Amino acid sequence: xxxxxxxxxxxxxxxxxxxxxxxxxxxxxxxxxxxxxxxxxxxxxxxxxxxxxxxxxxxxxxxxxxxxxxxxxxxxxxxxxxxxxxxxxxxxxxxxxxxxxxxxxxxxxxxxxxxx
Amino acid sequence: xxxxxxxxxxxxxxxxxxxxxxxxxxxxxxxxxxxxxxxxxxxxxxxxxxxxxxxxxxxxxxxxxxxxxxxxxxxxxxxxxxxxxxxxxxxxxxxxxxxxxxxxxxxxxxx
Numbered sequence: 001x002x003x004x005x006x007x008x009x010x011x012x013x014x015x016x017x018x019x020x021x022x023x024x025x026x027x028x029x030x031x032x033x034x035x036x037x038x039x040x041x042x043x044x045x046x047x048x049x050x051x052x053x054x055x056x057x058x059x060x061x062x063x064x065x066x067x068x069x070x071x072x073x074x075x076x077x078x079x080x081x082x083x084x085x086x087x088x089x090x091x092x093x094x095x096x097x098x099x100x101x102x103x104x105x106x107x108x109x110x111x112x113x114x115x116x
Numbered sequence: 117x118x119x120x121x122x123x124x125x126x127x128x129x130x131x132x133x134x135x136x137x138x139x140x141x142x143x144x145x146x147x148x149x150x151x152x153x154x155x156x157x158x159x160x161x162x163x164x165x166x167x168x169x170x171x172x173x174x175x176x177x178x179x180x181x182x183x184x185x186x187x188x189x190x191x192x193x194x195x196x197x198x199x200x201x202x203x204x205x206x207x208x209x210x211x212x213x214x215x216x217x218x219x220x221x222x223x224x225x226x227x
Contacts, residue, residue: 004158031213042120043159043204043217056213090158096213104149105206105215107158 003027004108006091012114015081021111023074023091031096032074033105034066037088049074050096081115088112119143120207120218128224129195137190137203137221145207148181148188149215153202162190195225 004025013019025032034046048056049068063085065077074091092105120141129135139148147166151159163172165181165188172179176199178191188205205218 006158033213033215035217042219043206045214045217048213050213092158104147104161104164106161107151109156109158112156 004091004093004106006089006108006111008111009109010112010114012116013078013081014116015083017081018077018079020078021076021089021091021113023076023108025072025074025091025093025106025108027093027106029093029095029106030071031094032068032071033092033094034074034076035090035092037090037110038086043090046076078113081113083115086113086115120205120216122203122205122218122221124221125219126222126224128226131196131225131227132194133225135192135195135223137192137223138187139189139205139218140187141207141216142186143207143209143216144185145216146185146210147208148185149206149208150179150188150190151204151206153204154200159202159204192223195223197225197227199223199225 007022031050033048036044036046045058046060047066052068063080067075088110090110091108094105095103123138149164150162153159163179168183168185170181176193180189203221206215208215
């Protein structure tokens with residue numbers, strides 16, 4: 001498989017559930033990103049991992065918990081979400097130069113999350 | 117707060133027409149990307165521009181980065197129904213991992 005893959009593609013969960021989103025990149029990149037895309041809002045950066053170290057946390061509520069076990073995999077653990085968290089969650093990867101800054105991002109297809 | 121404003125927000129045109137989408141900011145970016153996103157999918161990269169004043173062409177699409185690297189435009193010649201989608205610009209600030217995305221332009225090309 002090539003590019004960036006995300007599973008599941010669709011997820012419906014209750015506010016008391018715990019679930020995880022998974023992202024895998026097959027591009028040999030060393031930086032991975034989580035974004036939230038809501039209707040009528042620009043794409044919002046949530047987290048960035050570079051060389052498996054979190055380098056950005058964009059004031060995201062603690063009910064979202066990222067995990068990056070290696071440079072190819074990224075998870076977003078969800079617990080006690082709110083209905084307003086319903087959105088398309090996108091994963092991306094890029095090649096990050098050693099001094100910071102990043103190369104072009106490649107996106108996965110996203111997970112459409114609905115919180116009831 | 118860095119913002120990238122895109123205009124227009126929505127555009128519905130007939131096949132064969134030309135159009136221009138604008139991406140404007142008060143911030144300077146080290147590079148700027150344009151993406152197209154279709155419903156239910158992630159954004160797909162169209163082009164990256166890095167030099168002020170740079171012009172890149174991709175078949176019927178022409179991209180320009182402003183001289184001051186604060187703005188960009190996307191021009192489509194003879195639009196086709198396959199061009200329909202959400203067009204997003206994204207700017208990267210030098211030395212960071214933070215891509216700032218524009219507000220998006222939703223284009224519909226009617227056959």
